Amino acid sequence: MNEKRRIYNFAAGPSMLPQAVLESAAKELVSYGTSGMSVMEMSHRSACFENILQTAKQDLRDLMRIPESYDILFLQGGGTLQFSMIPINLFRGSGKADYVITGAWAEKAAAEAVKFGDIRVAASSKDRNYAYIPRLSAEDFRRDADYVYITLNNTIYGTRYPYIPDTGDIPLVCDWSSGILSEELDVTKFGLIFAGAQKNIGPAGLTIVIARRDLIGRAPENTPIYLDYKIHAANKSLYNTPPAFSIYMAGEVVKYLKKNGGVSANERRNREKAEKLYAYIDGSELYSAPAEYEDRSLMNIVFVTGDAALDKKFVAEAGEEGLAELGGHRSVGGMRASVYNAMPIEGVDALIGFMRRFETENKKRAVK
Amino acid sequence: MNEKRRIYNFAAGPSMLPQAVLESAAKELVSYGTSGMSVMEMSHRSACFENILQTAKQDLRDLMRIPESYDILFLQGGGTLQFSMIPINLFRGSGKADYVITGAWAEKAAAEAVKFGDIRVAASSKDRNYAYIPRLSAEDFRRDADYVYITLNNTIYGTRYPYIPDTGDIPLVCDWSSGILSEELDVTKFGLIFAGAQKNIGPAGLTIVIARRDLIGRAPENTPIYLDYKIHAANKSLYNTPPAFSIYMAGEVVKYLKKNGGVSANERRNREKAEKLYAYIDGSELYSAPAEYEDRSLMNIVFVTGDAALDKKFVAEAGEEGLAELGGHRSVGGMRASVYNAMPIEGVDALIGFMRRFETENKKRAVK
Numbered sequence: 001m002n003e004k005r006r007i008y009n010f011a012a013g014p015s016m017l018p019q020a021v022l023e024s025a026a027k028e029l030v031s032y033g034t035s036g037m038s039v040m041e042m043s044h045r046s047a048c049f050e051n052i053l054q055t056a057k058q059d060l061r062d063l064m065r066i067p068e069s070y071d072i073l074f075l076q077g078g079g080t081l082q083f084s085m086i087p088i089n090l091f092r093g094s095g096k097a098d099y100v101i102t103g104a105w106a107e108k109a110a111a112e113a114v115k116f117g118d119i120r121v122a123a124s125s126k127d128r129n130y131a132y133i134p135r136l137s138a139e140d141f142r143r144d145a146d147y148v149y150i151t152l153n154n155t156i157y158g159t160r161y162p163y164i165p166d167t168g169d170i171p172l173v174c175d176w177s178s179g180i181l182s183e184e185l186d187v188t189k190f191g192l193i194f195a196g197a198q199k200n201i202g203p204a205g206l207t208i209v210i211a212r213r214d215l216i217g218r219a220p221e222n223t224p225i226y227l228d229y230k231i232h233a234a235n236k237s238l239y240n241t242p243p244a245f246s247i248y249m250a251g252e253v254v255k256y257l258k259k260n261g262g263v264s265a266n267e268r269r270n271r272e273k274a275e276k277l278y279a280y281i282d283g284s285e286l287y288s289a290p291a292e293y294e295d296r297s298l299m300n301i302v303f304v305t306g307d308a309a310l311d312k313k314f315v316a317e318a319g320e321e322g323l324a325e326l327g328g329h330r331s332v333g334g335m336r337a338s339v340y341n342a343m344p345i346e347g348v349d350a351l352i353g354f355m356r357r358f359e360t361e362n363k364k365r366a367v368k
Numbered sequence: 369m370n371e372k373r374r375i376y377n378f379a380a381g382p383s384m385l386p387q388a389v390l391e392s393a394a395k396e397l398v399s400y401g402t403s404g405m406s407v408m409e410m411s412h413r414s415a416c417f418e419n420i421l422q423t424a425k426q427d428l429r430d431l432m433r434i435p436e437s438y439d440i441l442f443l444q445g446g447g448t449l450q451f452s453m454i455p456i457n458l459f460r461g462s463g464k465a466d467y468v469i470t471g472a473w474a475e476k477a478a479a480e481a482v483k484f485g486d487i488r489v490a491a492s493s494k495d496r497n498y499a500y501i502p503r504l505s506a507e508d509f510r511r512d513a514d515y516v517y518i519t520l521n522n523t524i525y526g527t528r529y530p531y532i533p534d535t536g537d538i539p540l541v542c543d544w545s546s547g548i549l550s551e552e553l554d555v556t557k558f559g560l561i562f563a564g565a566q567k568n569i570g571p572a573g574l575t576i577v578i579a580r581r582d583l584i585g586r587a588p589e590n591t592p593i594y595l596d597y598k599i600h601a602a603n604k605s606l607y608n609t610p611p612a613f614s615i616y617m618a619g620e621v622v623k624y625l626k627k628n629g630g631v632s633a634n635e636r637r638n639r640e641k642a643e644k645l646y647a648y649i650d651g652s653e654l655y656s657a658p659a660e661y662e663d664r665s666l667m668n669i670v671f672v673t674g675d676a677a678l679d680k681k682f683v684a685e686a687g688e689e690g691l692a693e694l695g696g697h698r699s700v701g702g703m704r705a706s707v708y709n710a711m712p713i714e715g716v717d718a719l720i721g722f723m724r725r726f727e728t729e730n731k732k733r734a735v736k
Binding site: 005009017019022026027029031035037040041076078083084115196198202222223225227241242243249322324 | 373374375377379380381382383384385387390391393394395397398399403404405406408409410411412414444445446447448449451452453456480483484564566570571572573574589590591592593594595607608609610611612613614617690692693
C-alpha cells in the first residue's frame with residue numbers, strides 16, 4: 001500500500017477526521033499563523049491560544065444553537081470521568097437519580113453513580129441484548145430524582161433514541177459521545193450533555209460538557225478540585241492547562257462543519273450514508289441488522305451474517321481492501337460500520353461494494 | 369515576520385518541542401506510516417496504537433532507568449488531578465502526609481490534600497518568597513506519615529532541590545512537571561513521580577505518573593474510578609480512551625532524546641544553557657536572580673532589573689525581537705526564561721545578546 005494512501009476507517013472511536021482539516025493542521029503544525037510556534041507549544045495563557053479556545057466555543061455554540069444559559073466546558077478524562085462528575089455535581093436535593101440502561105456505557109455510568117447516591121434503573125433493554133430503546137414518559141421516573149441519565153446513541157448495539165424522553169422538571173443528562181454534531185438536537189431539552197471528542201469532533205483527550213448554568217456549583221466541599229464543574233466554569237476551562245491541541249483540532253473541525261452547511265447539512269449527509277447502508281443490508285440475503293428498525297443508529301451500523309466464522313472472514317477481507325476496523329465490539333461480535341461525520345459517502349459506497357462481492361462469494365455457506 | 373519563521377519561546381509551559389519532532393509529526397499527520405490514517409484517528413485498541421504506547425513507555429523506562437518495580441501510567445487531568453489522586457491513592461495507614469511548601473504549586477497540592485487526610489507542612493520557604501529550598505532530613509517528617517510531598521523544581525520562583533530529602537521508609541512523592549528528563553534522577557529514591565507533559569515531553573493533555581507498584585491499589589472503594597491508579601495500572605493506561613496523540617508526541621520526543629545521547633547528554637546541554645545565562649546575569653550591572661545560588665533552577669531562570677517598569681519594557685521589547693513569553697509569573701513579576709529540554713543553546717545566546725543591548729541602553733535608569 002502506498003504510504004500516504006488514506007483508508008476508510010470504520011472504527012468506533014477514535015475514528016476519522018475530515019481530511020481537509022488534517023491537511024491544514026499538518027501545514028501549520030510547526031508554526032501556527034504568525035505565532036512562530038506550534039499550537040502544541042503555545043502558552044495556554046497567551047492571547048493567541050485564548051482566541052483559539054474562545055472561537056471553538058463560540059462556533060460550537062452557534063452550530064448547536066446552545067443558549068447562553070448553558071456553559072460549555074473543555075475538560076479531560078473522557079466519558080469515564082463524566083460518569084463520576086455527573087453524580088458528584090448534579091446531586092443537590094434527594095441524592096436520587098434514575099438511569100436508563102441501553103447498553104454497556106449506560107451500565108458503566110450507573111455502576112459509577114452508585115458510589116455517590118441512590119441510583120434506580122428506570123428501564124433497561126438488556127432483555128433483548130440492547131437491540132432497542134425503551135419508550136419512556138415522565139411517570140417512569142421518580143418525581144424527586146435529581147436527574148435522569150440516558151445514552152443517546154449506543155455504539156456497541158447500534159441503537160439511538162428516536163425521541164427525547166419527557167422528564168418533566170427533572171434535568172435530563174445525556175451521553176452524546178457518539179452523536180454530537182451528527183444531527184440536530186434541541187439542547188434546551190437537556191440539563192447536561194457530554195461527549196468525548198474522539199468520534200465526531202476531534203482527537204481523544206478532550207471531553208465537551210454542555211451544562212445548564214443553574215446546575216453548576218453544587219458539588220460537595222471535599223470534591224477533588226478537577227471534578228468540580230464550578231472551577232472550570234469560573235475559569236473558562238483554563239483553571240489548569242487544558243488539552244490545548246485537542247481543543248484546537250476540535251475548533252478546526254467545528255469551523256469546517258460550519259463552512260459545509262452546519263449541522264442540518266451534516267445530518268442530511270449522515271442520514272444518506274446510514275440509509276444507504278441499511279437499505280443494502282435489508283435487501284441482502286446474507287446480512288441483517290439486529291437493532292430494532294425505528295431505533296437504528298445513524299452512526300454505528302451493526303450487522304451480522306448469522307455465522308460467526310463468516311463474520312470474522314468478512315472483517316479480515318474488508319481490512320485487506322482498505323475498509324478498516326469493521327469488527328463488532330468484542331462483547332457482541334459481528335460487524336460494525338461506524339460512519340461518523342467525517343466518513344465520506346464514498347466510504348459507504350466502497351463498503352457496500354465489498355459487501356456485495358462478499359455476499360456473492362459466500363452466499364451458499366451462510367444461514368440468514 | 370515570515371509566517372514560517374520559528375521564534376524562541378521561553379514560556380513556562382506549554383512550551384517548545386524539538387523542531388525535528390514537530391517536522392516529522394507534520395509529515396505523518398495525515399497518514400501515519402502504512403496505517404492509512406492519522407494517529408489522531410486510530411482506535412486506541414488497534415495494534416498500531418498499542419505499539420506506539422508500549423514503545424513510548426519502554427523508551428521512557430530505558431531513558432530514566434525506571435525499574436520494573438515501578439509502573440508508568442499515561443493519564444489525563446494534569447498536575448491538578450494528581451493533587452487529588454495522590455492523597456486518595458497513597459493514604460493507606462495513618463492518613464497523614466507531610467508537605468514541603470516551596471511555592472504556589474506545592475501550596476495548591478497541600479490545599480487539595482487537606483480534603484482527604486491529615487496534612488502537615490513539614491517546612492516552607494514562604495518566609496523569603498520561596499527564593500530557597502529548605503534543607504531537610506528524616507527527623508523533619510512524622511514517622512507515621514503515609515508519604516512526604518515535594519515539588520522538585522519550582523517554575524515561578526526559579527528554584528530546584530539540589531538534593532533529594534532522606535525520608536527514611538516514608539515514600540517520597542514528587543512533582544517533576546517542570547524537570548522530567550532534564551537531568552539524571554534516581555527514581556528509586558521516590559515512591560511516586562508525576563509530571564504534566566507540557567514542559568519537557570510533549571503537548572498538554574498528558575500526565576505521566578511513575579509509581580512504585582506496591583503503593584498502587586489502596587484507594588478507598590468509593591473513589592471515582594478514573595482517580596484510582598489501580599484501574600489504569602491493571603489496564604496498561606487503556607482502561608478508557610487515552611490522550612492518544614499526546615502519547616504519540618511524547619513518544620517521539622523520548623525517541624529523539626534517546627537518539628541524542630539520552631538524559632545525561634540532555635543534562636549537560638541544560639546545565640550549559642543555565643550556567644551561561646546565570647553567569648551573564650551575575651556579571652551584569654542591571655540584572656539579578658532572586659533565587660538562592662545553590663537552589664537555582666536549571667529550567668526556569670528568574671531574574672529582575674529591580675525596576676518593575678523596566679522589567680515590563682524588557683519583556684515587551686524582547687517579544688518584538690522574537691524572544692517570546694519572557695514575563696515572570698503574574699504573582700511575582702520580573703522576568704522568567706524557561707529553558708526546557710527543547711530550547712536550543714542558540715535561544716539562550718540570542719537572549720543574552722538582547723539582554724546585553726538592553727542593559728547598555730537602559731543602564732542609567734536602573735537601580736540594581
